[in-house]
Amino acid sequence: MKSILVLGTGLSATYLIDYLEQYCDQHHYVLTLADQTLQIAASKKKSERTQLASIDVTSPELLEKLLEGNDLVVSMLPARFHLNVARLCLKLGIHLATASYLSNEMQALNDEVKSKDLLFLNECGLDPGIDHLSAMQILNTIRAEGGEITSFESFTGGLVAPDCEDNPWRYKFTWNPRNVVLAGSGGAVRFIHNNQYKYIPYHRVFRRTEMVHIPEYGRFEGYANRDSLKYREIYGLDKVETMYRGTFRRPGFSKAWNCFVQLGATDDSYILENSEHLTNRQFINTFLAYHPTDSIELKLRQYLKIDQDDVDLWEKLVSTGIFTDDKVGIPNATPAQMLQAILEKCWTMKPTDRDMIVMWHKIGYTLDTKQYLVESSLVCEGEDAHHTAMAKTVGLPLAIACKLILENKITQRGCILPIHPEIYTPVLKELESFGIVFKEQTTLS
C-alpha cells in the first residue's frame, strides 16, 4: 500500500485531487490533502478514504512529520516553498512532483536525489508542462524520421472562453493577477531569429507582437517571453536558427497594455507617495505632466500619441475605470499594485465565466532537402468557475505523471523535466481521454 501527500489544495489543484482520489481509491492507497486552511482541503475531499491535514510551512518539524511515511509528495504550494519540501523529501526518501519551474537551488540537489534513487519531477503542469510534453513529442518524432529542426516557436495563453469575452480587452484574470501585471518586466527579452540574436527591452515588448490564427477560435496575438533561449539545450535545439516563446492575448490587448507600460504604471520598484488617498484618475495623473486646466484624458492622449479615432484602444482604457474618481485605497502601494487593484475590479471572472487555454507550436524542419512546417494547437475551455481549463491543464498532467511514478513506470532519477518519452507519451495519451487534444498539421513550406 502506498501513501501520497498533496500539499496545497487551492483552485489549481481541483482536477489533480479528483484524479488522485479516484486512483487511490481503486488501489487502496492513502491520499492525504494538506492545506494551510483545513476547510479548503476539506472542500476538495470527495472520498471517505481521503485524509486531511493542515500545514504550517513555517515549522520544518511539523512539515517533516506530515511528510513522513509517504511515498510521493505533490507540491502545489507557491514555488518559494518547494525547496524546503524538496530537502525534506530528500532526507526522508520520498519522490516529489511539482508543476513549477525547476529552480537552480532545486537543480543543485540533483546528484543527491539520484544517489538516493529518487525522482523529483518539475515543470509538469501546463506552461511549463504540457508545452514540454507536446513540443518534445513533435521534435522527437521529426528527429526519428531523420528531419532537422530549423525553427521553434511556441505560445501559450490563459484567456476567457469566447462567449465570456464581454469586455473590450477580451481578457480577464484567470490566474495570478500580479504575474499578469508584471509580465515581461525584470529584464530584456532574448530570442534568436534566423541565427541572429535579438533583444527587446521591456518598454517595447508589447509593440513587437506576432499574429496567429487558431482554427475555430480566430486570431490571437503573441508577445515574447523573457526566456526564449532557456530551453534550447534542454530540447536539444542548440543549432536551431529561430527560437521564440511567447504569451497569447486577443488582438489589440498588447497595444492597449503598452499604454500602462509607457506611463510607468506597471513599475513595481518604488512606493507611490500618498497612495492610499489616490483615486484611479489621480493615479494615472501621477505619470502625466502637471497642468492647471488640461484634462487627464487629453494629456494622456497627447503623451502616448493616441489618435482621436483610435476608438478600440480608447474604449479599452476607459473600460478599466482608470479615469474614474474611485479610490484605490492601498497604503504604501507600488504603481503595479495600484494598477492590479484597479484591474481586479473589471477583470475578475464572474461565477458563470469560463476560462480558456490556448497553446500553439510552430516547428520548421528540413527532411530530404524539403522544408516542412508543423503547426500544433491546443484549445481547452473551462467548465465553470471551479472547473477551470487552467486547473485542468495544470493538474491533470501532474496527476497522470504521479500515477506513472507510483507504478514505477518512470526510470529517470534526479531532478528532471517531463521531456522524456517514458513520461510524455503516456501522459499525452491519457490527456486525450480528458479532451486535451492537440490538432496538428504539417505543410510544405
Next chain:
Amino acid sequence: MKSILVLGTGLSATYLIDYLEQYCDQHHYVLTLADQTLQIAASKKKSERTQLASIDVTSPELLEKLLEGNDLVVSMLPARFHLNVARLCLKLGIHLATASYLSNEMQALNDEVKSKDLLFLNECGLDPGIDHLSAMQILNTIRAEGGEITSFESFTGGLVAPDCEDNPWRYKFTWNPRNVVLAGSGGAVRFIHNNQYKYIPYHRVFRRTEMVHIPEYGRFEGYANRDSLKYREIYGLDKVETMYRGTFRRPGFSKAWNCFVQLGATDDSYILENSEHLTNRQFINTFLAYHPTDSIELKLRQYLKIDQDDVDLWEKLVSTGIFTDDKVGIPNATPAQMLQAILEKCWTMKPTDRDMIVMWHKIGYTLDTKQYLVESSLVCEGEDAHHTAMAKTVGLPLAIACKLILENKITQRGCILPIHPEIYTPVLKELESFGIVFKEQTTLS
C-alpha cells in the same frame, strides 16, 4: 605645522592640487599627493615641498600607514573607496573631505565622527557641490527677507564650449562616459510639481524635457534627474510645491538619445551573445526585428517612427557611426558597454577642445503677497584639455573648503554637506576670484 593628504590625483584633481600646493607652500604645511600610479601624482606636483606616495587600496594596513599623521585627507578616489578611507580617518582622528555623494554607510558614522570632534565634509564639488552652495545662499537670503519658497528647479550640465560643438549632438564626453550612457536608468524619476507627485519611467525621461535660455549661451534642454526630492529636507524645502532637478544638454540631444533608450542599447543588465564579433551596424540590428532584405536604417526609422524629413535627428544618429561596419570588439559586453565604446570614438574631446559647465537655478517665492522668481546661472568654460571647467568647478570648492577646515573656520562636526553659511559664503566668495560667478536676476511673476 599641518599635513594634508590628497588621495587620487587624476584629471579632476588638477585645480584642487594647484590650489592646495600654493596654500601649503605659503603656510609651510606638508602636502602629500597619493595615487595608485605614482607617475600621475608626480605629473601634478609643481612644488618641491610636495611629497608623493603610491596607494594600494587593497591593503588597509598600507592605507592606514599613509593616512597616519595627517590632519586632513581629501579623497578624490572613486566613491566606492570612501568608506574605507572614512573608517581609517575616524580611527586616526583625521578630518575628511570629498566631492562625492554622502552615502548611507558614511552617514551612519555621523555620531562617531561627532564624538571624536571630526568633520567629514561630503558633496563639496560641482554637482553635488556648487549646486548646494549657490542654492542655499539664495534660499537663505530669501528666508532672511521673510520670503516663502514655493518652487525650486535646478539643472547642471557638463558640456563642450560653444566653439568646440563640432558634432551634431553639440556634446562630447567631458566626464565619466559610463555615467552618461547610464544616465536616468536604474529606477523611475520622482519629483513634485504644484504639490502633485510626478513619476517618469526611464524609457520616458528623455521625452519629458524642459527648455531653458541662458544669456549669451543660448538654449539648453534639461531632463529630470532621479533624485529630485532628495534634497527637500536638507534644503529645508519640505513644503515646497515644485521641486525638480535635472541635467542640461543642447536642444535635440534628448530626443536623439531617446532612440538608444528605445532600442534598449543603454541596457547594462545582460551580456550580448557574441559581442566581440558584432559590428556597430550588427549591434543596432540586434534590437530590430529580423528581415532578410530590409535595411537596418529603414527598420530603425519604422520602429522608432523617425520621419524621413527629421534630418536633425537622423544626422545625429548617423554621426555616431552606428550604421558603419566598424567592429566594436569587446567580448562579453552589455549593450551599454557597446554603445559607450561606439560613442567614445566620436565624442572624445580633442586636445584642443574645451569643456563647459552650465548650472541654472529657478526659485519661486512669495513675499508680502507678491510672487517673485529668481533665476541664477553659472557658465564656466575650460581652458584646455587639462584645465577643464569640470576639474575647476569640482576641485576649487573642495580646495577652498579644505582651507577653511585647516583654518578652523568650520564649526560643524560630523558627516555634513556644504549647506551652512559658514561654508557657502566664503567658498562662493573666493570662487568668484577664479571667475566662477553666478548671474542672478529677480523678477515679479
